[in-house]
Amino acid sequence: MKTEDLKNNKDYKYGFTTDVENVRSPKGLSEETIRFISNIKKEPNWMLEWRLKAFNRLKVLKEPDWQKPKYPKIDYQDLYYYSAPKSASEKPKSLDEIDPKILETYKKLGIPLVEQKRLNGIAVDAVFDSVSVATTFKDELTKKGIIFCSISEAIQKHPDLVKKYLGSVIPISDHYFATLNSAVFTDGSFVYIPPNTKCPMELSTYFRINASETGQFERTLIIADKGSYVSYLEGCTAPMRDENQLHAANVELVALDDAEIKYSTVQNWYPGDEKGVGGIYNFVTKRGACRGKNSKISWTQVETGSAITWKYPSCILQGDNSVGEFYSIAITNNFQKADTGTKMIHLGKNTKSKIISKGISAGNADNMYRGLVEIKNKAINSRNYTQCDSLLMGNKCGAHTIPYIKNNNATSTIEHEATTTKINEEQLYYCNQRGLDQEEAVSLIVNGFCKEVLQQLPMEFAVEAQKLVAISLEGSVG
Amino acid sequence: MKQNYDFKIDKIKNLSSEEISLRKKNLDLFYQTGFPNKKDEDWKFSDLNSILRNNFNKIVNNDFLPREKEFKIIDQFEHNFISLFNGKLISKDFSYEEKNKILINNFNYKDNLVLDSKNSLYFLNNALATGGFSLEISKNYKLKKPLVVYNNFSNSLKEEIVNYKNSIILNENSELNLINYINNSSKENFMVNILENIKVKKDSSLNNILINNSKCNCYFYKYIKSDLEKNSNFENYFLSSGLKFNKFDVEINLNEENSNSSVFSALNLINKEHQEIKTRINHNAPNCNSYQKVKNVLNDESKGVYQGKIFVKNIAQKTDAYQLSKALILKDAAEFDAKPELEIYADNVKCSHGSTSGSIDLNSIHYLKSRGIPEKEAYQMLINGFLCEILEKLSEGKIKNFLKEKLERQINGY
Numbered sequence: 091m092k093t094e095d096l097k098n099n100k101d102y103k104y105g106f107t108t109d110v111e112n113v114r115s116p117k118g119l120s121e122e123t124i125r126f127i128s129n130i131k132k133e134p135n136w137m138l139e140w141r142l143k144a145f146n147r148l149k150v151l152k153e154p155d156w157q158k159p160k161y162p163k164i165d166y167q168d169l170y171y172y173s174a175p176k177s178a179s180e181k182p183k184s185l186d187e188i189d190p191k192i193l194e195t196y197k198k199l200g201i202p203l204v205e206q207k208r209l210n211g212i213a214v215d216a217v218f219d220s221v222s223v224a225t226t227f228k229d230e231l232t233k234k235g236i237i238f239c240s241i242s243e244a245i246q247k248h249p250d251l252v253k254k255y256l257g258s259v260i261p262i263s264d265h266y267f268a269t270l271n272s273a274v275f276t277d278g279s280f281v282y283i284p285p286n287t288k289c290p291m292e293l294s295t296y297f298r299i300n301a302s303e304t305g306q307f308e309r310t311l312i313i314a315d316k317g318s319y320v321s322y323l324e325g326c327t328a329p330m331r332d333e334n335q336l337h338a339a340n341v342e343l344v345a346l347d348d349a350e351i352k353y354s355t356v357q358n359w360y361p362g363d364e365k366g367v368g369g370i371y372n373f374v375t376k377r378g379a380c381r382g383k384n385s386k387i388s389w390t391q392v393e394t395g396s397a398i399t400w401k402y403p404s405c406i407l408q409g410d411n412s413v414g415e416f417y418s419i420a421i422t423n424n425f426q427k428a429d430t431g432t433k434m435i436h437l438g439k440n441t442k443s444k445i446i447s448k449g450i451s452a453g454n455a456d457n458m459y460r461g462l463v464e465i466k467n468k469a470i471n472s473r474n475y476t477q478c479d480s481l482l483m484g485n486k487c488g489a490h491t492i493p494y495i496k497n498n499n500a501t502s503t504i505e506h507e508a509t510t511t512k513i514n515e516e517q518l519y520y521c522n523q524r525g526l527d528q529e530e531a532v533s534l535i536v537n538g539f540c541k542e543v544l545q546q547l548p549m550e551f552a553v554e555a556q557k558l559v560a561i562s563l564e565g566s567v568g
Numbered sequence: 569m570k571q572n573y574d575f576k577i578d579k580i581k582n583l584s585s586e587e588i589s590l591r592k593k594n595l596d597l598f599y600q601t602g603f604p605n606k607k608d609e610d611w612k613f614s615d616l617n618s619i620l621r622n623n624f625n626k627i628v629n630n631d632f633l634p635r636e637k638e639f640k641i642i643d644q645f646e647h648n649f650i651s652l653f654n655g656k657l658i659s660k661d662f663s664y665e666e667k668n669k670i671l672i673n674n675f676n677y678k679d680n681l682v683l684d685s686k687n688s689l690y691f692l693n694n695a696l697a698t699g700g701f702s703l704e705i706s707k708n709y710k711l712k713k714p715l716v717v718y719n720n721f722s723n724s725l726k727e728e729i730v731n732y733k734n735s736i737i738l739n740e741n742s743e744l745n746l747i748n749y750i751n752n753s754s755k756e757n758f759m760v761n762i763l764e765n766i767k768v769k770k771d772s773s774l775n776n777i778l779i780n781n782s783k784c785n786c787y788f789y790k791y792i793k794s795d796l797e798k799n800s801n802f803e804n805y806f807l808s809s810g811l812k813f814n815k816f817d818v819e820i821n822l823n824e825e826n827s828n829s830s831v832f833s834a835l836n837l838i839n840k841e842h843q844e845i846k847t848r849i850n851h852n853a854p855n856c857n858s859y860q861k862v863k864n865v866l867n868d869e870s871k872g873v874y875q876g877k878i879f880v881k882n883i884a885q886k887t888d889a890y891q892l893s894k895a896l897i898l899k900d901a902a903e904f905d906a907k908p909e910l911e912i913y914a915d916n917v918k919c920s921h922g923s924t925s926g927s928i929d930l931n932s933i934h935y936l937k938s939r940g941i942p943e944k945e946a947y948q949m950l951i952n953g954f955l956c957e958i959l960e961k962l963s964e965g966k967i968k969n970f971l972k973e974k975l976e977r978q979i980n981g982y
Contacts, residue, residue: 125569156609214706281924288976466898467901470900480912482911482912482914482915482917483915484915485882485885485913485915485916486882487913487915488911488912488913489910489912490909490910490911490912491908491909491910491921492907492909492910493906493907493908493909493923494905494906494907495904495905495906495907495908495923495925496903496904496905497903497905497926498898498900498903499894499897499898499926500897500898500900500902500927501895501900501927502925502926502927503925503926503927504923504924504925504926505922505923505924505925506906506921506922506923506924507920507921507922508908508910508920508921509919509920509921510910510912510917510918510919510920511917511918511919512915512916512917538664562676567592
């Protein structure tokens with residue numbers, strides 16, 4: 091696709107590229123690349139060894155192939171594993187030192203990077219390609235003892251915490267993409283909430299893939315110590331390119347006794363054009379461990395972008411009385427494909443989990459919910475409720491549901507419901523009658539269909555997500 | 569580690585050299601993988617290889633010489649019957665029906681049934697199967713009485729596997745109530761592997777019921793492939809409690825408009841029994857309905873599995889498909905696994921599934937006890953109500969009563 095075409099394509103308003111000079115790692119996946127990344131980040135030796143261990147493990151692992159959306163083989167030697175704006179190789183000390191072009195980019199994206207917009211009350215860590223560019227509201231958070239910084243900074247300043255928790259939820263030998271991430275991850279966010287602290291604001295990361303031929307491999311680690319609470323938001327965009335780009339992130343959450351983590355994602359990577367050319371492969375591993383008693387982890391995701399979305403944010407409910415939640419909206423249009431869902435693994439007594447999944451497919455898209463609910467023998471008095479609804483628009487798209495349900499004791503209850511339908515013609519007719527055109531009516535009905543999930547999002551994001559839902563379905567009703 | 573087995577094709581008599589080489593090819597395909605294990609997605613919840621390894625020393629194929637011919641006829645209702653011993657067709661009785669309307673023969677292995685299955689048990693069946701029957705009902709003929717197929721297995725079967733194939737064809741506008749009755753009461757371990765091909769043609773209706781007479785140590789696998797034409801109806805009832813291991817693998821193809829299919833199952837499992845119902849319903853044409861209801865009561869260390877898949881092709885508009893699986897887990901060592909799958913490519917459809925598993929409602933038990941009913945009976949009453957609901961749609965009164973009685977015996981103990 092030519093640049094001209096890209097400019098004319100208004101469907102994806104984040105499709106611009108930013109012209110900044112980049113520092114890149116040697117091309118391809120090798121020990122040299124890993125040493126390069128580790129070196130440029132001035133990492134301690136134990137971190138390099140950890141990466142190399144993952145790389146050795148990767149050599150024997152095979153790419154999984156059980157997923158529904160198939161993709162052409164990825165040439166891992168043809169990717170750059172590290173790409174950073176040149177100006178960032180020396181970490182800026184204040185926002186004034188950041189390349190104005192990058193600030194401009196974030197402004198276009200609507201991210202309140204500059205603290206003038208502090209009214210928004212959201213602390214942001216922005217990741218541009220492979221490096222974290224800026225973190226806002228640092229002082230205020232530091233006063234409370236909250237650590238919110240890039241993971242590279244955390245490796246240097248808080249090695250004990252990183253050593254203790256990194257890889258404890260997603261081990262380096264987990265599966266192909268998780269292991270790949272462990273070997274080459276470049277940046278990401280680190281959050282530590284000290285005991286009995288309620289984080290006073292929403293923490294947020296904004297990811298942006300800018301450079302071409304790069305994969306983005308970020309790693310997020312959030313630790314909520316005893317009795318703490320944090321709400322974390324994640325947003326992502328990428329420029330329009332006619333090549334497929336790989337995004338393989340790992341997100342690890344750890345909730346100790348009485349702690350609560352709320353993790354919300356609005357994923358709007360470039361989905362490819364109407365013909366299915368280009369777009370991001372979003373192969374992400376997200377997992378949370380409710381380690382302590384009465385802990386809670388809640389995942390909310392709005393997945394509207396990416397050519398292929400393949401991820402299962404999961405909860406391991408280890409502590410007694412812990413709670414896991416998963417709320418998801420996945421919208422696929424044109425040739426997008428999504429294979430997403432969750433895993434709820436009940437290990438502790440009286441654990442509860444709830445899954446609400448809404449899938450919408452239009453055009454030639456394929457949308458799949460795949461999930462596992464497993465109540466182990468010792469997890470007595472546990473409970474799960476699952477609801478997955480799918481909406482189909484047209485007969486070229488597909489909606490699929492594959493739940494795995496395992497109940498292994500006599501005192502636990504699992505309930506699962508799923509439905510697949512199309513938009514009710516009567517509802518459409520009713521809206522049309524009241525002067526809404528077809529597209530507005532569909533957007534209204536779809537928003538109603540997704541309401542249970544949208545309600546879970548923090549307010550500012552809920553508004554954005556609602557708009558996104560409407561935009562994603564533009565042109566799908568004829 | 570693979571199961572220890574010794575299969576010999578030369579135990580089978582009267583084979584042409586061509587047949588022998590074909591069977592050898594299939595046996596080689598089986599040897600490549602052995603019995604299915606949990607690495608196979610379809611066998612994820614039922615690792616047959618390890619189940620057999622834990623219960624059999626060595627499995628050999630049966631030589632097909634029926635050693636007895638006596639069996640007890642069901643006397644609760646009048647019926648036609650055919651009887652098989654270890655898969656071999658021994659006798660038949662269609663005295664209630666008109667002559668020449670029903671064609672029954674030994675299964676003809678020359679026109680072998682070909683299924684596009686990659687399952688190793690299918691190859692094993694191709695290699696070793698003998699016996700079985702083919703049944704054809706003439707056009708416009710409705711059987712006056714139900715047909716019972718007595719699947720008798722000799723008490724002398726020990727660490728042996730019996731393989732056979734059946735074929736059932738209902739020609740246009742015909743009707744049949746079919747009861748598969750598994751008859752064995754020995755304490756010995758043995759295995760059965762059946763492939764069955766069913767064709768239900770235009771305007772026809774088939775009720776397919778499976779029940780067993782008593783507890784036995786049978787490891788049972790049956791693959792049913794069925795094709796339905798326009799306005800046809802195909803109902804299945806699986807009441808197989810008592811088999812040590814069982815897996816029904818049912819494929820129903822709704823190939824033309826306005827056909828209906830259903831799968832019902834009620835199981836009460838005890839000890840280490842392990843049973844699985846696996847279905848694949850392919851909606852290949854518009855306006856078809858499918859309905860599935862699977863109920864399990866799990867005692868002791870038993871395991872119940874339901875893997876159901878509904879596939880709706882993009883032209884199959886106005887499909888109405890439903891799956892429901894419910895399980896009562898009574899002991900902590902019992903387990904229920906389910907995988908109710910939907911794969912849908914048409915938008916004007918109504919497809920849904922539900923799955924629940926949990927313990928029995930203690931408030932209901934308390935209610936019954938407070939009215940003077942002992943706890944054990946209260947449990948039985950609730951289980952009875954839970955399972956017998958499956959039979960409600962069955963119209964044939966006498967069969968219904970017979971099945972109800974059997975089901976009650978399965979619940980209250982043989």
